Amino acid sequence: MKNKDSYGKKTKTRLLxxxxxxxxxxxxxxxxxxxxxxxxSLPVIAKALGDSVVSGEILLQTGWSLALxxxxxxxxxxxxxxxxxxxxxxxxxxGLVDTLTAIAHxxxxxxxxxxxxxxxxxxxxxxxxxxxHSVIWPMILNIxxxxxxxxxxxxETGLNLGLNQVxxxxxxxxxxxxxYVLSGIRIGWARAWRALISAEMIFGAVxxxxxxxxxxxxxxxxxxTPGIFAGLFVIVLIGIVVEDCVFAAFEERTVKKWGMI
Amino acid sequence: xxxxxRNKADNFRDxxxxxxxxxxxxxxxxxxxxxxxxxxxxLDIYQGxxxxxxxxxxxxxxxxxxxxxxxxxxxxxxxRMDGQEVVKPEVKRMMIFQDFNQxxxxxxxxxxxxxxxxxxxxGESDAANREIALQYLQLxxxxxxxxxxxxxxxxxxxxxxAMARALALQPKVLLMDEPFGSLDxxxxxxxxxxxxKIWQETGVTIALVTHDIQEAINLSDRIAVMGRRGVAGxxxxxxxxxxxxxxxxxGGYSEIYAQVYxxxxxxxxxx
Ligand SMILES: Nc1ncnc2c1ncn2[C@@H]1O[C@H](COP(=O)(O)OP(=O)(O)O)[C@@H](O)[C@H]1O
Ligand SMILES: [Mg+2]
Numbered sequence: 145m146k147n148k149d150s151y152g153k154k155t156k157t158r159l160l161x162x163x164x165x166x167x168x169x170x171x172x173x174x175x176x177x178x179x180x181x182x183x184x185s186l187p188v189i190a191k192a193l194g195d196s197v198v199s200g201e202i203l204l205q206t207g208w209s210l211a212l213x214x215x216x217x218x219x220x221x222x223x224x225x226x227x228x229x230x231x232x233x234x235x236x237x238x239g240l241v242d243t244l245t246a247i248a249h250x251x252x253x254x255x256x257x258x259x260x261x262x263x264x265x266x267x268x269x270x271x272x273x274x275x276x277h278s279v280i281w282p283m284i285l286n287i288x289x290x291x292x293x294x295x296x297x298x299x300e301t302g303l304n305l306g307l308n309q310v311x312x313x314x315x316x317x318x319x320x321x322x323x324y325v326l327s328g329i330r331i332g333w334a335r336a337w338r339a340l341i342s343a344e345m346i347f348g349a350v351x352x353x354x355x356x357x358x359x360x361x362x363x364x365x366x367x368x369t370p371g372i373f374a375g376l377f378v379i380v381l382i383g384i385v386v387e388d389c390v391f392a393a394f395e396e397r398t399v400k401k402w403g404m405i
Numbered sequence: 406x407x408x409x410x411r412n413k414a415d416n417f418r419d420x421x422x423x424x425x426x427x428x429x430x431x432x433x434x435x436x437x438x439x440x441x442x443x444x445x446x447x448l449d450i451y452q453g454x455x456x457x458x459x460x461x462x463x464x465x466x467x468x469x470x471x472x473x474x475x476x477x478x479x480x481x482x483x484x485r486m487d488g489q490e491v492v493k494p495e496v497k498r499m500m501i502f503q504d505f506n507q508x509x510x511x512x513x514x515x516x517x518x519x520x521x522x523x524x525x526x527x528g529e530s531d532a533a534n535r536e537i538a539l540q541y542l543q544l545x546x547x548x549x550x551x552x553x554x555x556x557x558x559x560x561x562x563x564x565x566x567a568m569a570r571a572l573a574l575q576p577k578v579l580l581m582d583e584p585f586g587s588l589d590x591x592x593x594x595x596x597x598x599x600x601x602k603i604w605q606e607t608g609v610t611i612a613l614v615t616h617d618i619q620e621a622i623n624l625s626d627r628i629a630v631m632g633r634r635g636v637a638g639x640x641x642x643x644x645x646x647x648x649x650x651x652x653x654x655x656g657g658y659s660e661i662y663a664q665v666y667x668x669x670x671x672x673x674x675x676x
Contacts (some may be wrong), residue, residue: 315520
């Protein structure tokens with residue numbers, strides 16, 4: 145109950161500030177201090193957004209980006225769980241995974257772009273590689289920390305109850321470390337989303353589809369500032385929806401319901 | 406010496422030995438030296454009895470129980486159950502910990518009991534497993550809380566659920582490590598009663614570690630008193646033949662209390 149109240153309050157405060165922000169924006173735009181092409185007013189942006197929704201373009205590009213990021217997230221998550229399981233089980237793997245993470249974690253996906261283009265070209269595979277790279281290291285860090293923080297009693301109880309090693313991982317270690325896994329996915333998602341948008345801007349369209357990043361970039365070429373804002377608006381919206389709806393709802397249904405956080 | 410003491414328990418001569426510890430030793434590595442905890446411990450646990458293991462804190466009761474369960478490997482000596490060497494935890498020896506966290510928080514009470522039944526294919530169908538789970542929840546008087554999550558339960562209820570989960574697998578022996586040690590006095594008494602009821606209904610063998618003399622007297626058939634860590638081993642194994650139900654101040658109670666009390670080492674464990 146208390147959580148819900150504070151959640152509602154947070155939403156209200158946020159809404160209030162968004163309205164304040166929009167009013168200031170509109171006042172500046174209407175004052176014509178800056179040319180329309182640089183600082184478009186809200187109705188113009190809304191129209192640009194509406195038009196590209198109607199034409200289907202922004203939906204198509206967003207769908208494309210989301211599909212890519214989902215694939216990358218799933219591959220990254222699966223690989224991270226596998227490597228983390230090996231790392232907490234074997235000393236040799238622990239050293240290997242730890243070293244790999246130490247080297248790769250600080251490398252922003254974007255810094256790898258030139259190399260990835262040489263190795264994988266500029267197609268979807270290259271984008272997936274960037275997404276997986278952005279996702280996998282923070283996830284490994286979180287999942288191994290989570291695995292190590294599991295009270296030994298869960299594992300011992302599991303063994304006593306007749307669970308085999310696969311079940312110990314699947315039915316004990318993953319649910320027991322879910323709060324950590326979730327925060328790993330959160331960080332992974334945020335990083336992947338940034339990397340994806342940047343990569344799309346650089347790679348351009350593959351056929352018709354270039355994703356949301358390409359959409360925004362393309363509007364600049366046409367000097368379509370309202371279109372740029374429309375694209376940015378969609379990025380922000382997706383960020384908020386994923387954070388507040390998808391992740392928060394999942395948390396509410398799992399770790400919060402179980403009293404684990 | 407240990408053997409002489411054991412033979413004092415004449416009434417148990419005709420009993421079947423279920424678990425047998427022969428000269429079990431265990432020490433733990435410390436930064437510089439090793440810390441000897443169990444030093445050539447021998448002990449028989451009889452089929453169907455309640456054996457209380459009593460001793461001061463830090464004397465190695467948990468260590469002993471963990472060897473029997475198969476969680477840790479002894480340095481030397483042997484732990485055998487029905488003639489077979491214990492090498493790993495098994496369903497036939499179920500450990501109940503003091504820690505309330507032994508339930509899986511991500512499963513409801515019912516799921517906690519049901520899940521191991523499914524894993525071990527105890528019932529013939531899911532419906533049968535469900536039946537078994539519900540039946541054991543009823544045995545521990547937890548009916549009505551099937552769909553609660555562990556964090557919604559009191560400490561006593563969590564321990565009851567843990568007992569239901571263990572018993573549903575029909576183990577031969579329950580290894581209980583101060584299972585009621587974190588409960589308030591009243592809840593502890595009611596869980597002791599419940600444990601006796603369960604023991605009478607299921608006939609399960611119980612090895613109960615405790616540091617509560619009254620709990621040992623109220624529940625057990627024999628009381629194994631451990632001395633200080635690493636050196637003393639079992640000081641004596643006292644047969645406890647008082648009639649049940651046992652009440653504080655009942656016939657013979659104070660004598661056995663005095664006997665146990667005189668054996669207890671109350672000195673600081675670090676001395
Ligand atoms: N895994 C371990 N590693 C190192 N020392 C341990 C370990 N388990 C127990 N000990 C030590 O062994 C001694 C006996 O512990 P324990 O068996 O838990 O005692 P009790 O259950 O009788 O209170 C204690 O001094 C404790 O610090
Ligand atoms: Mg202990």
